[in-house]
Amino acid sequence: MFASWYDRQGAAAEVLHVGELPDPEPGPGEVRVEVRLSGVNPGDTKKRRGWLGSSMPFPRVVPHSDAAGVVDAVGEGVDKSRLGRRVWVYGAQSYRAFGTAAQYVVVPEHLAVPLPDQVTDELAASLGIPGITAHRTVFADGPVDGRTVLVQGVLGGVGSLAAQLARWGGATVLGTVTRTSDLDLVDPEIVSHATALDTPSAADEIRANAPDGVHRIVEVSLSDNADLDIAVLANDGVIAAYGTRADRTEIPFWPLLFANATVRLFGSDDFPATAKRAAARDLTAAAAMGALKVKVGQLFPLAEIAAAHERVDAGGRGRVLVTVP
Structure with missing residues (x-):
């Protein structure tokens, strides 16, 4: 061959x-x-x-x-x-x-x-690595129907699928992009509101669209976004991180503690086999319905x-x- x-x-x-x-x-x-x-x-x-x-x-x-x-x-x-x-x-x-x-x-x-x-x-x-990673970040802590999910880096390979899966799962989806010039690339049918991270008031803008905070954050770079995450996270919310730019990432420990936050880390090679199979079923079903692109x-x-x-x-x-x- x-x-x-x-x-x-x-x-x-x-x-x-x-x-x-x-x-x-x-x-x-x-x-x-x-x-x-x-x-x-x-x-x-x-x-x-x-x-x-x-x-x-x-x-x-x-x-x-x-x-x-x-x-x-x-x-x-x-x-x-x-x-x-x-x-x-x-x-x-x-x-x-x-x-x-x-x-x-x-x-x-x-x-x-x-x-x-x-x-x-x-x-x-x-659908493999990016899709299963996206599925875990969205659903590992339970259903998202009726919840608000923030996807950091919503135009990325994992982020875009996470947004679509969260919307398919019944969530209100917010997203971030790196630059204001990227906002026009975000699909408004999936993402209710997108925020550019080069905006000084990014946290206030997200909070305006989620007054009680977001319940789950799909995080592409924890080292860059930890402070923003805690500024917009609801009490008892989850930060689901699959990437970071700093090998030894600092986090705002006390604000996270007072928010009763969960920080969950995801490495795709080592997801539980049952979780991978559940993700495969959901990804196939969502794709068949036309909910993924x-x-x-x-x-x-x-x-x-x-x-x-x-x-x-x-x-x-x-x-x-x-x-x-």
Whole structure:
């Protein structure tokens, strides 16, 4: 099969190889998926470059955890009716050596989720890491129906899906963007009010739209936003953080304590298996209803995977996907 891999960590152009590898075969309880689109996440590029001193977990790694494709082989114990079915894949390279940057990927059958006909491959390949992370930040502390949810960084990959899931779950959604010039990019059908963080009165503006405070905050950068979060959080509210810019992040301890706040941290590789399955069910249901959409930033052929990784490392909006021949 045509695939990409690396056997040492470093810059994308220096360590990513493209070529032929043996076709994988599914074992008991596994399915093989013919990959159409492979999703590239920041976590994939961080693993490749050895972020935070991480080492090679396996002698060879085929990167990427997310994909859209079709089941083309099943292992012992798997219902043969799955053959030919479209699926979306998550967790393929989570504590595993062989991910979705290849023509074929073999995964435990529950990691290949049946895909409704009306859901596009582009959306399907974007539901894994960002979608499951978004789901956890919104729903880990219970339903949000009738609650107010603030999504910091509402235009981001996780943030945009979190906003859509919260709205799907019955919440009033508020959002923030980095610059005033970004406000026109926010979908008013999802976000009731958006606030630009370059506005000196950002906290007052959010409070004006949530006089009793927000019940849940989906936080993209706790180190940057901790003071704003506590200024707008309702008593007994939750800050659900999945990112920060400072490795040793300071928090306003006493204001958080007096607000009876919960600060919950989320790392996608280590979500409980039951939580991932619940997220997969909800993401599929919401996508089937037309409640989710993603903006694709750029498509790259598998032969140009290094450029796809460089695009992710450089930042910018929109999902980066790799097309697989």
